[in-house]
Amino acid sequence: MGGAQLELPSGARPGVCVRRSFRAHAGDQPRRPPGPIPVPGTMKQESAAPNSPPPSQSPTPSAQFPRKDGDPQALWIFGYGSLVWRPDFAYSDSRVGFVRGYSRRFWQGDTFHRGSDKMPGRVVTLLEDHDGCTWGVAYQVQGEQVSKALKYLNVREAVLGGYDTKEVTFYPQDAPDQPLKALAYVATPQNPGYLGPAPEEAIATQILACRGFSGHNLEYLLRLADFMQLCGPQAQDEHLAAIVDAVGTMLPCFCPTEQALALV
Numbered sequence: 721m722g723g724a725q726l727e728l729p730s731g732a733r734p735g736v737c738v739r740r741s742f743r744a745h746a747g748d749q750p751r752r753p754p755g756p757i758p759v760p761g762t763m764k765q766e767s768a769a770p771n772s773p774p775p776s777q778s779p780t781p782s783a784q785f786p787r788k789d790g791d792p793q794a795l796w797i798f799g800y801g802s803l804v805w806r807p808d809f810a811y812s813d814s815r816v817g818f819v820r821g822y823s824r825r826f827w828q829g830d831t832f833h834r835g836s837d838k839m840p841g842r843v844v845t846l847l848e849d850h851d852g853c854t855w856g857v858a859y860q861v862q863g864e865q866v867s868k869a870l871k872y873l874n875v876r877e878a879v880l881g882g883y884d885t886k887e888v889t890f891y892p893q894d895a896p897d898q899p900l901k902a903l904a905y906v907a908t909p910q911n912p913g914y915l916g917p918a919p920e921e922a923i924a925t926q927i928l929a930c931r932g933f934s935g936h937n938l939e940y941l942l943r944l945a946d947f948m949q950l951c952g953p954q955a956q957d958e959h960l961a962a963i964v965d966a967v968g969t970m971l972p973c974f975c976p977t978e979q980a981l982a983l984v
């Protein structure tokens with residue numbers, strides 16, 4: 721399964737946001753694919769997802785973040801879940817980096833993109849955590865890209881996903897001393913789709929069992945894990961790694977045996 725196409729800036733100083741502790745996973749050293757891979761900022765500019773419904777109403781983000789030159793028509797949007805590998809909106813620039821004071825958790829239910837009403841999938845949100853650090857991608861939108869991106873994300877994230885907007889401080893991996901204000905979509909415990917904490921084995925089981933209009937919940941998990949591996953050893957996410965480990969342990973139980981396959 722192809723992961724996020726990334727080329728981490730060569731010679732980039734490792735981000736200063738390192739988890740306080742993380743389990744050493746024998747196989748979790750980043751698998752660096754052979755040869756350079758285009759950096760998110762050089763990816764072709766995305767168009768709106770073909771399967772996303774027509775935008776319904778103009779978005780009202782919690783804050784506009786004018787550029788240093790005061791231009792209100794410029795905005796950074798921080799993605800830390802499906803947005804790291806499927807932004808599906810036009811942007812002018814992108815940076816790999818992290819936000820401090822938050823941890824990523826698979827605690828939001830999803831009954832559209834990766835689940836259904838009967839079998840809600842699990843997608844990520846940000847949990848306020850003083851020592852937390854969450855890696856992702858910040859996308860810069862400018863000019864008419866701003867309203868188009870916000871209108872699209874309002875439907876994808878807010879209307880269909882239950883997310884709200886929040887201002888965060890983003891630290892680019894290659895310039896952590898030059899942080900940026902960014903808009904993030906966060907699912908709070910007050911939204912109806914919020915599922916909250918569960919054992920990582922239970923979350924893995926739910927992910928293995930669910931699919932929605934954007935695809936299987938397992939794809940969502942593995943593409944995010946792919947992105948995190950490419951961010952390098954300084955980017956660790958114990959919660960994500962534990963769920964991937966649990967999926968790996970359970971997958972044989974979900975795979976048809978040769979005998980079962982012979983019956984099809």
Ligand SMILES: N[C@@H](CCC(=O)N[C@@H](CS)C(=O)NCC(=O)O)C(=O)O
Nearest residue numbers: 799800801802803830833881905934
């Ligand atoms: N807001 C987070 C999570 C976004 C997310 O995963 N949202 C879901 C909505 S429930 C989504 O867009 N899913 C699209 C997909 O699964 O392909 C991010 O910045 O990436």
